[in-house]
Amino acid sequence: MATDVTIPEFTIPSSAASALLTRGTAADTPLDSWPTEAFRTANTEILALRDDILAAIRGDAGGAVVRVDPEGLDDHQVSTLYWNFFTALFRPVPQYSSGELIYPVEVKAGAEETSHYSSSNKAGNYHTDGTLLPQLPDVAFLFGLSAATGGETLLMDVDSLVRQLAGLDPAHVTELSRPVPFDVKNQTEGIRVKRQPVLTRTADGYELRYVRMYIEQGFAAEGTPVPPELLAAMDAFDKVSASAAEHAESVLLERGVGLLWDNRRMLHGRHPFQETTSSRRLRRVYGVAADERAQ
Numbered sequence: 001m002a003t004d005v006t007i008p009e010f011t012i013p014s015s016a017a018s019a020l021l022t023r024g025t026a027a028d029t030p031l032d033s034w035p036t037e038a039f040r041t042a043n044t045e046i047l048a049l050r051d052d053i054l055a056a057i058r059g060d061a062g063g064a065v066v067r068v069d070p071e072g073l074d075d076h077q078v079s080t081l082y083w084n085f086f087t088a089l090f091r092p093v094p095q096y097s098s099g100e101l102i103y104p105v106e107v108k109a110g111a112e113e114t115s116h117y118s119s120s121n122k123a124g125n126y127h128t129d130g131t132l133l134p135q136l137p138d139v140a141f142l143f144g145l146s147a148a149t150g151g152e153t154l155l156m157d158v159d160s161l162v163r164q165l166a167g168l169d170p171a172h173v174t175e176l177s178r179p180v181p182f183d184v185k186n187q188t189e190g191i192r193v194k195r196q197p198v199l200t201r202t203a204d205g206y207e208l209r210y211v212r213m214y215i216e217q218g219f220a221a222e223g224t225p226v227p228p229e230l231l232a233a234m235d236a237f238d239k240v241s242a243s244a245a246e247h248a249e250s251v252l253l254e255r256g257v258g259l260l261w262d263n264r265r266m267l268h269g270r271h272p273f274q275e276t277t278s279s280r281r282l283r284r285v286y287g288v289a290a291d292e293r294a295q
């Protein structure tokens with residue numbers, strides 16, 4: 001199964017790390033004002049890493065782990081380093097209608113346990129990022145400033161999940177290929193509900209847009225119940241992904257560790273975590289392919 005594919009790991013050597021800090025951003029730069037221009041460099045280590053990581057994201061693994069030694073770097077320097085590296089690969093795009101390009105992911109373990117989504121779906125919180133945006137981000141990137149106990153991030157390949165779903169009942173795949181309403185929560189101007197399919201067939205396989213909570217809220221916003229066939233298909237999909245998650249390799253996003261993935265074909269989520277000894281503090285960036293980034 002594709003869920004057994006190992007996520008390739010890459011280390012940014014110290015010389016490349018120094019080079020990546022040569023474009024500075026003021027520590028008080030607003031989250032919507034980080035420089036989206038490509039970080040241009042002649043550093044051969046960075047260029048080789050860029051090519052290898054792009055290949056890994058496009059390949060079977062659908063993602064790549066990247067590590068840098070955070071020793072001596074403060075939070076802003078780790079963020080600047082990874083921001084510059086990301087812009088060498090992709091063009092960052094806003095994550096909300098309010099324009100944030102780099103976003104702190106610092107959900108309190110206790111707070112999330114009480115959220116509607118996790119309490120309504122015990123099977124897992126696996127999802128696609130950016131489904132409410134006008135355009136789905138091609139790539140998502142999370143990097144760690146501090147890890148909690150647990151909370152490892154994991155990726156699952158949509159094509160493998162669809163094969164398993166079809167094995168349960170091909171009608172589930174058909175059902176998830178029909179447009180369904182997503183509650184866009186004012187992220188797309190002038191629209192309350194956006195209709196889009198969970199599964200879209202492409203030349204290479206399937207493309208995925210899945211956040212169960214937004215779909216259920218979309219139907220609620222329209223004042224219609226979720227059709228039983230769709231409920232059954234989502235239950236089956238959650239079951240398949242929960243089972244796949246047991247075999248999927250997971251990555252603890254400790255300080256200096258990042259994970260990039262193909263957001264169009266990888267379902268992602270995280271294990272539960274406790275913040276008893278340290279808090280889970282990540283930074284998130286979305287990007288779109290930018291071939292012109294090549295030197």
Ligand SMILES: [Fe+2]
Nearest residue numbers: 127128129268
């Ligand atoms: Fe996410």
